[in-house]
Amino acid sequence: MELYRLTASELSEKIKNKECSSVEATQAIFDRIEKTEDKVNAYISLSKESALKKAQEIDEKIASGETLSDLAGIPVGIKDNIVTKDMLTTCASKMLYNFVPPYNATVMDKLEKCGIVVVGKLNMDEFAMGSSTENSYYKKTKNPNDLTRVPGGSSGGSAAAVSAGEAFLTLGSDTGGSIRQPASYCGVIGLKPTYGSVSRYGLVAFASSLDQIGPIGRSVKDVAMLYSEICGRDDKDATTAVREYPNFAKNLNGSVKGMTIGIPKEYFGDGVDAKVKESVMDAVKVLENAGATVKHISLPSTDYALSAYYIISSAEASSNLARFDGVKYGYRAENYESLTDMYERTRSEGFGDEVKRRIMLGTFVLSSGYYDAYYKRAKLLQQQISAEFAQAFSECDLIITPTAPTSAFKLGENIDDPLKMYASDICTVTVNIAGLPAVSVPCGNDDNGMPIGMQMIGPKFSEQKLLDTAFSYEQLMGGSIVKIAEL
Amino acid sequence: MEYEVIVGLEVHAELSTATKIYCSCKNSFGSEVNSNCCPICTGMPGTLPSLNKKVVEYAVKMGHALNCKINNVCKMDRKNYFYPDLPKAYQISQFDIPLCENGYVDIILDESGATKRIGVTRIHIEEDAGKLLHDDSFAGSLVDFNRCGVPLIEIVSEPDMRGSKEAKAYLDSIKAILQYIDISDCKMQEGSIRCDINVSVRPVGSDVFGTRVEMKNVNTFSGAVRAIEYEAKRQIEVIENGGTISQETRRWDDLQGQNFLLRSKEDAHDYRYFPEPDLLTIHVPEEEVDAIKKSIPELPNAKILRYMHDYKLPHYDSNLLAENMEKSAFFEQCIEFNKVQPKNISNWILGDISRIFNEKNISFADTKITAKNLVDMIEMVEKSEISNTGAKTVLEEIMFNDISARQVVEEKGLAQISDNSALEALVKEVLASNEKAVNDYKNGKTNVVGFLVGQCMRASKGKGNPAILKEIVVSMIESM
Numbered sequence: 001m002e003l004y005r006l007t008a009s010e011l012s013e014k015i016k017n018k019e020c021s022s023v024e025a026t027q028a029i030f031d032r033i034e035k036t037e038d039k040v041n042a043y044i045s046l047s048k049e050s051a052l053k054k055a056q057e058i059d060e061k062i063a064s065g066e067t068l069s070d071l072a073g074i075p076v077g078i079k080d081n082i083v084t085k086d087m088l089t090t091c092a093s094k095m096l097y098n099f100v101p102p103y104n105a106t107v108m109d110k111l112e113k114c115g116i117v118v119v120g121k122l123n124m125d126e127f128a129m130g131s132s133t134e135n136s137y138y139k140k141t142k143n144p145n146d147l148t149r150v151p152g153g154s155s156g157g158s159a160a161a162v163s164a165g166e167a168f169l170t171l172g173s174d175t176g177g178s179i180r181q182p183a184s185y186c187g188v189i190g191l192k193p194t195y196g197s198v199s200r201y202g203l204v205a206f207a208s209s210l211d212q213i214g215p216i217g218r219s220v221k222d223v224a225m226l227y228s229e230i231c232g233r234d235d236k237d238a239t240t241a242v243r244e245y246p247n248f249a250k251n252l253n254g255s256v257k258g259m260t261i262g263i264p265k266e267y268f269g270d271g272v273d274a275k276v277k278e279s280v281m282d283a284v285k286v287l288e289n290a291g292a293t294v295k296h297i298s299l300p301s302t303d304y305a306l307s308a309y310y311i312i313s314s315a316e317a318s319s320n321l322a323r324f325d326g327v328k329y330g331y332r333a334e335n336y337e338s339l340t341d342m343y344e345r346t347r348s349e350g351f352g353d354e355v356k357r358r359i360m361l362g363t364f365v366l367s368s369g370y371y372d373a374y375y376k377r378a379k380l381l382q383q384q385i386s387a388e389f390a391q392a393f394s395e396c397d398l399i400i401t402p403t404a405p406t407s408a409f410k411l412g413e414n415i416d417d418p419l420k421m422y423a424s425d426i427c428t429v430t431v432n433i434a435g436l437p438a439v440s441v442p443c444g445n446d447d448n449g450m451p452i453g454m455q456m457i458g459p460k461f462s463e464q465k466l467l468d469t470a471f472s473y474e475q476l477m478g479g480s481i482v483k484i485a486e487l
Numbered sequence: 488m489e490y491e492v493i494v495g496l497e498v499h500a501e502l503s504t505a506t507k508i509y510c511s512c513k514n515s516f517g518s519e520v521n522s523n524c525c526p527i528c529t530g531m532p533g534t535l536p537s538l539n540k541k542v543v544e545y546a547v548k549m550g551h552a553l554n555c556k557i558n559n560v561c562k563m564d565r566k567n568y569f570y571p572d573l574p575k576a577y578q579i580s581q582f583d584i585p586l587c588e589n590g591y592v593d594i595i596l597d598e599s600g601a602t603k604r605i606g607v608t609r610i611h612i613e614e615d616a617g618k619l620l621h622d623d624s625f626a627g628s629l630v631d632f633n634r635c636g637v638p639l640i641e642i643v644s645e646p647d648m649r650g651s652k653e654a655k656a657y658l659d660s661i662k663a664i665l666q667y668i669d670i671s672d673c674k675m676q677e678g679s680i681r682c683d684i685n686v687s688v689r690p691v692g693s694d695v696f697g698t699r700v701e702m703k704n705v706n707t708f709s710g711a712v713r714a715i716e717y718e719a720k721r722q723i724e725v726i727e728n729g730g731t732i733s734q735e736t737r738r739w740d741d742l743q744g745q746n747f748l749l750r751s752k753e754d755a756h757d758y759r760y761f762p763e764p765d766l767l768t769i770h771v772p773e774e775e776v777d778a779i780k781k782s783i784p785e786l787p788n789a790k791i792l793r794y795m796h797d798y799k800l801p802h803y804d805s806n807l808l809a810e811n812m813e814k815s816a817f818f819e820q821c822i823e824f825n826k827v828q829p830k831n832i833s834n835w836i837l838g839d840i841s842r843i844f845n846e847k848n849i850s851f852a853d854t855k856i857t858a859k860n861l862v863d864m865i866e867m868v869e870k871s872e873i874s875n876t877g878a879k880t881v882l883e884e885i886m887f888n889d890i891s892a893r894q895v896v897e898e899k900g901l902a903q904i905s906d907n908s909a910l911e912a913l914v915k916e917v918l919a920s921n922e923k924a925v926n927d928y929k930n931g932k933t934n935v936v937g938f939l940v941g942q943c944m945r946a947s948k949g950k951g952n953p954a955i956l957k958e959i960v961v962s963m964i965e966s967m
Contacts, residue, residue, distance in 0.1 A: 081533075101532070101533075202534070205533065237535050318567075319565050319577050323530050324532075328574060343569055
């Protein structure tokens with residue numbers, strides 16, 4: 001079998017047992033990229049030279065008998081809103097077309113210590129705002145399962161690279177579904193961790209109270225492996241929880257006996273494709289047959305979640321993105337007449353339409369006279385939604401819903417209709433609003449052969465249980481639920 | 488018509504913590520441009536703030552010193568606006584729930600010790616911005632980010648001050664307190680304490696406030712006095728000419744001695760405050776608040792009034808002593824002996840001791856002076872055992888050597904001669920050799936007696952008791 005087809009955990013074993021080297025694996029990934037990247041467009045920038053150098057170092061360490069992390073030598077792709085020292089970090093925006101950070105994100109420090117090999121920086125919607133990766137300033141990433149369709153977004157590059165065999169694992173970020181929805185569209189596994197479990201230091205902020213970095217991979221174990229290495233308290237991020245985390249991958253346990261699974265009716269409404277509902281319920285049936293109990297529940301505030309999400313996330317974004325003003329780094333308009341003119345031209349020229357739309361929305365909802373009507377009420381709704389989840393988790397262990405109401409749509413299909421585009425986040429935003437962990441797992445295909453994802457949601461810090469359940473489903477389905485796209 | 492000038496002040500003071508408020512850069516002044524900053528305080532993408540706990544502690548200290556209620560639970564908020572010296576384009580400050588609120592400070596109005604209570608609305612913590620640099624050697628502006636993230640407290644007063652004199656007294660009190668509780672350098676020239684001033688006027692007797700005007704860019708206390716007086720005069724002129732005052736912000740130009748319109752109410756910024764999502768709610772448990780409270784020393788104004796009342800010191804002395812914690816502590820050590828006049832202790836500390844400190848640029852820690860030695864010395868002066876001149880010699884010795892005051896007097900033979908027969912012989916000689924002065928005295932120029940006593944002192948090598956010498960001189964001439 002070609003090396004790029006291995007899961008990260010399989011590759012890890014082979015590297016450890018010296019059945020293959022990290023250089024070989026890295027070369028295999030770049031060979032694959034050579035062959036498929038023209039079609040997929042997953043990466044904004046590639047770092048072949050430094051990747052091979054790093055792989056070489058790892059191989060030497062292994063040869064000298066050093067004990068290394070499970071991730072040592074594994075080629076991994078990084079979403080381009082995660083800051084990488086001395087490596088271009090653009091957030092898929094013209095605004096940061098030349099931004100080479102002099103510092104690392106905490107997750108990058110951690111992963112470098114583990115000895116991962118960074119393949120390159122992955123395409124995304126500009127500043128993570130979007131659901132199709134069509135809002136990138138640089139390129140449009142294609143869904144490897146059907147090149148006429150979007151990979152989802154905003155972590156479209158991260159999901160597409162894993163699906164196309166252009167990386168063994170990737171990091172994405174999820175503010176309203178940006179890991180789970182593309183994972184669902186591309187037929188891979190994506191984990192959005194509990195808010196506060198992974199440091200956001202070095203994640204270029206979109207909505208600070210909702211953003212979370214998470215892994216995308218081809219097996220539950222792969223995802224658990226990467227998550228185990230990136231989670232943890234970070235003094236540089238005050239919002240990270242002070243707690244100890246286990247090695248999730250080593251602890252994986254594939255039994256769902258006695259588990260209660262909640263099925264909230266609001267996530268199976270009219271807006272959700274019949275085939276999506278069917279596939280998700282088929283998957284639930286598989287778990288039920290393996291000993292889980294299904295309980296039908298209600299999360300009544302779900303209908304308001306999308307509004308609350310767009311108010312809170314845009315408000316925070318309008319403030320977070322204010323620093324891109326042409327003064328210190330990145331893009332600055334060429335011609336301007338005054339300071340204000342420089343700000344206006346820089347921001348008008350440097351940001352794309354969707355980003356500007358959200359900055360305007362966010363600026364509006366925070367304005368004096370409107371704050372109480374919008375931002376304050378959205379925050380109240382946030383409390384309500386969290387309370388409903390807490391109530392639900394008092395009667396079930398986890399909740400299963402579709403990850404997205406449809407499978408991947410066509411490129412350009414929703415680009416002129418922001419509201420329709422926003423609606424693709426309807427099943428995922430509640431999880432961010434409540435700060436919960438959720439994993440998207442492939443659970444079938446629609447009539448066009450496009451993957452469908454099921455979302456498992458758990459209480460805060462229940463990642464082990466979530467991953468166990470996903471692992472259990474994976475086992476029940478024969479050990480592998482992710483298929484590398486044939487390109 | 489007579490007008491009353493109403494003043495409210497917003498004082499910004501930089502706190503003297505070791506590191507900045509949201510990162511671990513040094514909190515220091517005077518580093519090379521852009522050398523004391525990092526990705527966090529320059530607001531680089533993806534970076535996050537971490538709150539320096541010392542900042543909270545220092546602000547709570549000030550809260551206690553100004554008799555505030557401390558909010559055990561509060562939060563940070565973002566204040567959004569664009570300016571090149573503000574790299575995140577928002578300042579992390581506090582909006583609706585400040586760390587401290589509803590306090591007051593009693594200011595001393597005059598030398599009689601009359602006080603007035605000025606309300607303190609709130610004290611909140613926030614970060615300072617950078618500095619724009621302009622120079623003929625380049626076009627445009629450059630930014631120095633060293634000051635970004637230097638911790639500040641903003642102390643907002645009620646509009647309780649009437650006129651510039653009260654405002655100055657308030658500012659002096661705030662500054663003295665900041666220095667007393669050791670949370671700010673208060674170095675005006677380094678901009679570590681600055682203020683915004685709200686001024687309005689109203690006819691005397693009226694109980695409704697006039698429209699207020701805010702003045703920014705006031706960097707010295709004397710500048711504050713000028714700014715208030717200028718603005719009050721401007722407002723009165725507008726009103727006298729039939730105009731009305733509009734709510735606006737004006738920029739004070741101390742060099743020109745006038746202010747200029749910065750923005751009218753319509754152009755006021757909408758800062759779009761909202762809770763800072765990158766920082767957690769601040770919890771200051773009651774035990775911590777209490778512990779900080781216990782660390783607050785007696786504050787300068789209370790000390791001044793106590794010195795005036797208990798030791799009958801003039802306001803001037805009390806103020807100078809209270810201003811300096813070391814001097815007031817030493818003063819009180821001397822008082823403990825309960826042997827000499829408090830005013831005499833004050834005179835020596837504020838006089839010769841302070842003079843020597845200034846000349847040599849030293850303080851108590853650099854000397855060997857003890858309260859006992861100083862008190863012994865003063866006691867000898869009070870009992871006429873040594874002269875003032877002799878005492879000065881004693882002081883020099885006890886300040887820099889391990890020696891007692893009495894030992895100095897003995898070793899240097901400084902004891903005053905109070906024995907009349909010895910002194911009479913000495914006076915006789917002096918009068919004989921100063922015939923002209925004696926005659927002047929006889930002709931009514933009695934003030935030459937000072938000269939004659941001086942000559943006697945010289946002849947006694949400073950050991951004669953000047954009071955006794957004077958008596959002898961007078962009685963001898965008169966009996967001639």
